[in-house]
Amino acid sequence: ASWGLGENVVLGRVDPDQYYVFETTLKTGFRPIIEKRIGSKALKMIYGKSGNYFTKNIKTTQKERDSFVLSDDEILTLAKWSMLVETHYQKPMDMEWAKDGKDGKLYIVQARPETVQSKRNFSVLEEYVLDKSKIQNPKFKILARGMSVGSKIGSGKANKIMDPKDINKFKKVEVLVTDMTDPDWVPAMRLASAIVTDAGGRTAHAAIVSRELGIPCIVGAGNATKIIKTGKGVTVDCSKGEDGLVYEGIIEFEVHKTDVSKIEKPKTHML
Numbered sequence: 001a002s003w004g005l006g007e008n009v010v011l012g013r014v015d016p017d018q019y020y021v022f023e024t025t026l027k028t029g030f031r032p033i034i035e036k037r038i039g040s041k042a043l044k045m046i047y048g049k050s051g052n053y054f055t056k057n058i059k060t061t062q063k064e065r066d067s068f069v070l071s072d073d074e075i076l077t078l079a080k081w082s083m084l085v086e087t088h089y090q091k092p093m094d095m096e097w098a099k100d101g102k103d104g105k106l107y108i109v110q111a112r113p114e115t116v117q118s119k120r121n122f123s124v125l126e127e128y129v130l131d132k133s134k135i136q137n138p139k140f141k142i143l144a145r146g147m148s149v150g151s152k153i154g155s156g157k158a159n160k161i162m163d164p165k166d167i168n169k170f171k172k173v174e175v176l177v178t179d180m181t182d183p184d185w186v187p188a189m190r191l192a193s194a195i196v197t198d199a200g201g202r203t204a205h206a207a208i209v210s211r212e213l214g215i216p217c218i219v220g221a222g223n224a225t226k227i228i229k230t231g232k233g234v235t236v237d238c239s240k241g242e243d244g245l246v247y248e249g250i251i252e253f254e255v256h257k258t259d260v261s262k263i264e265k266p267k268t269h270m271l
Helices: 008-010 062-066 070-091 164-169 183-189 204-215
Strands: 018-021 032-036 043-047 055-059 093-099 106-113 123-132 141-151 153-160 175-178 195-199 217-218 231-238 243-247 252-259
Touching: 008 204, 018 070, 032 070, 070 093, 070 106, 106 153, 141 195, 141 204, 153 195, 164 183, 175 183, 183 204, 195 204, 195 231, 204 217, 217 243
Parallel strands: 153 175, 175 195, 195 217
Antiparallel strands: 018 032, 043 055, 093 106, 123 252, 141 217, 141 243, 153 231, 231 243
C-alpha cells in the first residue's frame, strides 16, 4: 500500500507498506496479521488542477511517511476479499485494490490468474547454494543489498542501463542494473541472468516480471547503479530469504534438487 494513485507502486518509484496475513487462521475467525512493514512512501501521485486526466507527483508529508496506509481492519477486509475471489475462480489469483479518496471505501479493481506459484512443481524442491569458501574471501565483497525476489542465484557481467532506449546494448545472461523498470524494459529482462534496481518494492514492475520469468531480482537496492560498474562480474544472491545481496565477482553456486513426491506422509494430522 502507498499513498496516491497506484502507478508509483507498479513502476517501483516508491517503497510501499507491506502487510502479511495468515490465510489458514483467518478462515477460522482469528485476526492473524503476522507482519506489518512500513515503507518510505516518499512520493504520491495525485490529480492535477487542470482536471482528472492530468496527474503529478508530489512529496509526501513526514506524517504520511511515518504512518501505515491501511488500518488493521482494512488489511483483514482485503485479505478476506482475496479469499472470496480465489474461492469463486477456484484458482490462485493476483488482485489489485484501491481506496477511494472521496468515500473512503475499499474496492477490488482487478483480478487475474496467478501465473507463477500456481505453475510450480512442488514435488521437486530447488535450493540454490553459494560456495561458502568464496563468500569469506575479501575479494568477493558485498556491493549492494535490497529486497530479494525469488530464491535463486544469478551471475554475469553487469550492464548498467538507465534508459530503455539503450536496451539494444544489453546481451544475454548479463545482469541488468538500472533505477527501475516498466514494460519497455521487458525485452532486456527476458535475456538477463539477474536484475538489480535502485528503487521499488515487491509489487514493482521489476519484481512482478522477474517472478514470472523465474529470474533472481533485487529491488530497492538504493545506490546500486552508482556502485556497480558495467562490464564487471557480479553475483546476485536471492537465496537467503528477504535480504538480497550483490557480490563483486563471479561466485560458483550449486542447485540442489530434492524429489519429495515419494516421501511418506506423516501420521500427524496436518491442517
